[in-house]
Amino acid sequence: MKDSPVRCPFCASLNSQKQSDFGTSLMVKQYFCLDCKSAFEWIKWGEDDSHLDLPDFLQDRQPE
Amino acid sequence: MKQNTFESTEGMTPACKEGLRNLLLACADTKLLLGYHYGEWTFGPPEIEAAIACCSLCQTELGHVRLLHGLLNKHYGDDADALVETRKPGEFANITFLDNEMKSWAELVAANYVVDLAVTTLLHAMKDSTFQPLHMSLDKMLQEEKFHVHHGQGWFRTLAGKSEETRTELSEAASDAVRRVVEWFGPADADEDRALVEAGVKSASNAEIVGQLLEAVGRFAQELKVDAGLEKKGSSGWQVATQPDWRQWRARTRRVSESGPDERILYHLRGSKNQVFKLST
Numbered sequence: 001m002k003d004s005p006v007r008c009p010f011c012a013s014l015n016s017q018k019q020s021d022f023g024t025s026l027m028v029k030q031y032f033c034l035d036c037k038s039a040f041e042w043i044k045w046g047e048d049d050s051h052l053d054l055p056d057f058l059q060d061r062q063p064e
Numbered sequence: 065m066k067q068n069t070f071e072s073t074e075g076m077t078p079a080c081k082e083g084l085r086n087l088l089l090a091c092a093d094t095k096l097l098l099g100y101h102y103g104e105w106t107f108g109p110p111e112i113e114a115a116i117a118c119c120s121l122c123q124t125e126l127g128h129v130r131l132l133h134g135l136l137n138k139h140y141g142d143d144a145d146a147l148v149e150t151r152k153p154g155e156f157a158n159i160t161f162l163d164n165e166m167k168s169w170a171e172l173v174a175a176n177y178v179v180d181l182a183v184t185t186l187l188h189a190m191k192d193s194t195f196q197p198l199h200m201s202l203d204k205m206l207q208e209e210k211f212h213v214h215h216g217q218g219w220f221r222t223l224a225g226k227s228e229e230t231r232t233e234l235s236e237a238a239s240d241a242v243r244r245v246v247e248w249f250g251p252a253d254a255d256e257d258r259a260l261v262e263a264g265v266k267s268a269s270n271a272e273i274v275g276q277l278l279e280a281v282g283r284f285a286q287e288l289k290v291d292a293g294l295e296k297k298g299s300s301g302w303q304v305a306t307q308p309d310w311r312q313w314r315a316r317t318r319r320v321s322e323s324g325p326d327e328r329i330l331y332h333l334r335g336s337k338n339q340v341f342k343l344s345t
Contacts, residue, residue, distance in 0.1 A: 021215045022117035026124055026208070030113055044211070052214045055181075055280035058188060058206075 006042050008033035067264040069194045073139050080263045083256030090157040092132035097162035099125035100333050105172050124208050149334050153324025157317045161244040163325045174237035177216030182245040184209040185277045194264035224288035239293030248318045249274040251310040278302040
């Protein structure tokens with residue numbers, strides 16, 4: 001999985017790790033900060049979703 | 065040549081109009097049952113993050129059901145409450161993999177990856193639909209569904225690699241899900257399906273869509289050494305070993321039998337126990 005690191009809202013570290021594609025509401029993903037050990041959520045809509053590992057037709061790209 | 069678009073079902077042939085209703089209902093029914101199962105698995109998954117994810121997956125599916133029921137109400141006069149609450153089990157057109165409780169996390173993962181992806185593949189083939197009310201609804205729905213697929217694939221990969229036992233359970237669940245998905249898409253030469261493609265309501269036939277789906281599932285399962293009950297047969301692509309008995313297939317329920325969701329599932333889904341507290345009558 002190649003999700004870009006996101007900045008921890010508590011300590012500003014980029015040393016974070018995605019825990020799940022879904023959070024407590026539809027619009028967020030769950031992350032964990034490996035530095036300050038905090039769980040936080042991240043809004044997912046509007047981001048580039050080309051990193052998602054999906055079948056070609058859902059990426060709207062041609063198969064290799 | 066640019067095809068005519070439809071703002072309503074007016075101008076559609078009877079086969080196209082009937083086929084579209086059947087398809088919308090089949091997608092709504094499958095999403096309704098998917099929503100139920102995701103909701104049930106808000107408790108019980110092996111990780112708490114997966115429990116929270118199931119809760120969100122459920123919300124998405126039930127939101128999509130409301131949207132599809134809205135289309136059915138506006139264009140076919142169906143009563144959304146009645147579609148959920150008064151139909152007999154044998155009238156539901158969901159993918160039969162969802163008829164009964166999921167016995168294990170492997171089954172839920174198979175539902176998340178194979179069954180959820182099946183409906184998404186079908187909806188994706190309608191994203192440029194000439195039926196404008198559906199076309200206008202699908203961008204957001206597909207955007208949300210991409211995360212469902214991603215989640216399902218992630219867990220599919222995890223169970224495939226964890227141990228021999230988890231891979232075996234996953235293989236059994238995935239094979240069953242694939243077989244039932246093929247049944248739901250129906251025979252290759254259905255009249256209604258042809259009418260929908262001719263009118264541009266769908267961009268591909270169900271045979272082409274199921275081919276696209278099985279290609280994705282077959283390749284992914286093979287890569288992970290999971291037996292999803294599929295074999296690659298030359299230029300025909302990935303196929304199930306045994307095709308359903310299409311002579312028994314019913315277009316309205318997309319099944320080869322008179323089965324339906326378990327009564328206990330419908331009882332919980334409908335809130336039957338708390339009927340007396342319902343706000344509307």
